[in-house]
Amino acid sequence: MSRGxxxxxxxxxxxxxxxxxxVCLAAPQLAFASKFPNRRxxxxxxxxxxxxxxxxxxxxxxxxxHGERASDGGGVLNMSFGEANCTVELTNCVPxxxxxxxxxxxxxxxxxxxxxxxxxxxxxxxFEGAKDVSHTPKGIAFRSExxxxxxxxxxxxxxxxxxxxGKEKRQxxxxxxxxVREIDAGAPYSLPxx
Numbered sequence: 001m002s003r004g005x006x007x008x009x010x011x012x013x014x015x016x017x018x019x020x021x022x023v024c025l026a027a028p029q030l031a032f033a034s035k036f037p038n039r040r041x042x043x044x045x046x047x048x049x050x051x052x053x054x055x056x057x058x059x060x061x062x063x064x065x066h067g068e069r070a071s072d073g074g075g076v077l078n079m080s081f082g083e084a085n086c087t088v089e090l091t092n093c094v095p096x097x098x099x100x101x102x103x104x105x106x107x108x109x110x111x112x113x114x115x116x117x118x119x120x121x122x123x124x125x126x127f128e129g130a131k132d133v134s135h136t137p138k139g140i141a142f143r144s145e146x147x148x149x150x151x152x153x154x155x156x157x158x159x160x161x162x163x164x165x166g167k168e169k170r171q172x173x174x175x176x177x178x179x180v181r182e183i184d185a186g187a188p189y190s191l192p193x194x
Contacts (some may be wrong), residue, residue, distance in 0.1 A: 003065070007099045025128070045086035046176065047194070048080040060093035060144065061183050062151075066176035076104050078176035079121060081158040088151045090183070093144035100191035102181040103139035109167040121165040121179040132193035139180065141191040155179075 050061040052157050066078035093099070104118040108131050119137045127133055128150040130142040142149065156164075158173035 003058045005084070042124040043080035043082045045083050045088075046155075047077065047086065047151075049089050049091060049164050051091075060090045060097075060099055060149065060185075061090055062090065064176075068182070069178045075182050076178045077180050077182060078129050079155060079179040081155060081161060081173060083153070083155040087154050087178050088153075090144075090149040090151060091147065094130075094185075095144055095146050095187050098141060098143045098190070099149075099183050099185045100141040100193075101183055102189055102191060103137065103179065105165070105177075105179055106162075106182060107140045108147045108165045110164055111166050121155055121161070121162065121177070122153050126152045127158050128152075134191065134194040139191050141193045148181050 012016045017187040044065070046064050046066055047062045050063050051103065062077070064077040064079060068075035068077050070076075103122070104117075107123045119133065120139060122140065125133070125135050125140055126143050129145050131145055132141070134141040139173060145185065155161075158171070162168060162171045162173075181189075
């Protein structure tokens with residue numbers, strides 16, 4: 001007795017079972033892939049100004065929408081890769097004081113290839129109401145001209161960042177990165193103004 005071709009109903013049932021099996025196996029990988037930044041590598045801005053009227057505590061300060069990680073000498077702010085043209089208004093700054101934002105990524109191993117931009121987490125920065133601005137791989141320093149300073153910044157995309165730090169074994173693109181210290185002035189690790 002020879003068997004003929006499978007019935008359309010049996011073929012349909014078999015195809016549905018294979019599809020269900022594929023969905024069960026592929027769903028975790030698809031869910032994980034959706035956690036990565038979008039293809040344009042653009043993310044919402046992480047930093048916002050600290051709203052306080054306390055002139056003695058935390059003046060001229062920012063906080064991160066992604067929180068911070070405790071560290072020796074102050075908090076380290078979590079930021080996202082690929083932030084573009086973000087603007088933060090710093091308030092209660094003391095005129096003439098040199099403030100700095102220390103870049104914690106300076107501690108990472110950097111490739112020995114010379115590049116145009118500093119290898120800091122920030123790809124570009126500009127200020128209104130500040131002078132003597134310095135942007136190096138170690139971070140940013142500025143001298144406030146008044147009580148209000150406006151910082152406009154962009155951060156490197158994940159791809160660009162790890163282009164500078166290609167020796168890092170774990171390249172974490174899918175979550176905020178502990179990138180910079182809180183703004184400080186006069187700390188032992190503060191950066192000098194230009």
